[in-house]
Amino acid sequence: MAELRFFWVDVFAETPLTGNPLALVPGADGLSEREMRAIAQEFNQSETTFLVAPSAEGADHRLRSFTAAGVEVLGAGHNAMGAWIWLADTGVLPSDRHEFAQQIGDDVLPVWIARPEAGRSRVTMRQAAPRFLHSTTEPTGFAEALGLTPAALADRSAEVVWTGAEHLMLGLRTRADVDAAAPEPARLRVLLAGVGAEGCYVFTTEGGPDGADAYARFFNPTVGIVEDPATGTAAGPLAALLALDGEARGGSIRILQGHAMGRPSILDVAVDGDRVDLSGSGLVVADGVLRL
Known part of the structure; x- marks a missing residue:
């Protein structure tokens, strides 16, 4: 043995x-x-x-x-x-x-x-240099697959971004909206396949007492992950997207993930052009x- x-x-x-x-x-x-x-x-x-x-x-x-x-x-x-x-x-x-x-x-x-x-x-x-692969200005289907109403969606397009894995970045208005997400895995998997994404990173930039720049949850029915408490391959793409949109202070983003699971996780990402560095x-x- x-x-x-x-x-x-x-x-x-x-x-x-x-x-x-x-x-x-x-x-x-x-x-x-x-x-x-x-x-x-x-x-x-x-x-x-x-x-x-x-x-x-x-x-x-x-x-x-x-x-x-x-x-x-x-x-x-x-x-x-x-x-x-x-x-x-x-x-x-x-x-x-x-x-x-x-x-x-x-x-x-x-x-x-x-x-x-x-x-x-x-x-x-x-991480690998970011690639901005696909965007959709009609993310209503994703909201419904997550058990949310369209009113929960932030006023921004949903983007598929890659720094080693293709994930959909889906912006929501508030932390309460992020916490309320309850996905239907089969339905979400079909929608993700339609935009060429592996997982779905729902996030908000609403602030909180923890000082995080973004508050997020990750669902990946494509590979059998119902929910992940900390996802580096999604944090990198989110930071790259926020930096592209001018929302990264000095190129640095702190992400709080896993709070809704009782597994709070802190992911720090620094973005400088094509360089995406994940720390923890x-x-x-x-x-x-x-x-x-």
Whole structure:
């Protein structure tokens, strides 16, 4: 019987049992893709990440991530952030280096690790340059699929934006509207396919006492995720869109996600032209052994 260590990381979290939980399996080179998919199904989280040896020149680590439904995730979101939090906080990375390169699919993108004298490491990841793929000025169907009336929609078009994954950015008027969303997964999946999007990021720029620039929720029935408490591959596109519209103060956006799920998550994104950098922290909350 083979034994394989795994770790549980709360990503974009300030305290345990918040943020977005990630199952992480390091040293996974001996696993087949079929086994990786089966393990991801066993953990039944939005994503499970496997650390394997890189195949691209210049990469320090290669990440392969799968949803519980077996779909491989190729964007750099919480699936990658959690892996680098583990690498930084467990002493795997050399302490005299602060810049690294991660391979996800065929892409090799930079990662920066900030190690304060006290406290947890902070990870910053470069996402792919944003692409603004599709827009619709008639988002009423999406509102209805989310259990909302058209009055909840903000006065802006809905946009499909990509920084590694295609997601629909759907603006709502208030935080209460965001919290009220109750999607019909089958109906939403059909609408997303019609605009070439994978998931739906509903958001508002209404302010609150937390100081966040945007308040969001993420639904992705396309890959079997009912709701995700923190979504880096959607936060990057939202920040790029807000920056394009002149709504990013100094190019920085702080997004609060997961509040409605009881898993508050803070995602910071800096946008400078085609550069989209996602930052966050988190903590390892559990570990165990897989017996295969």
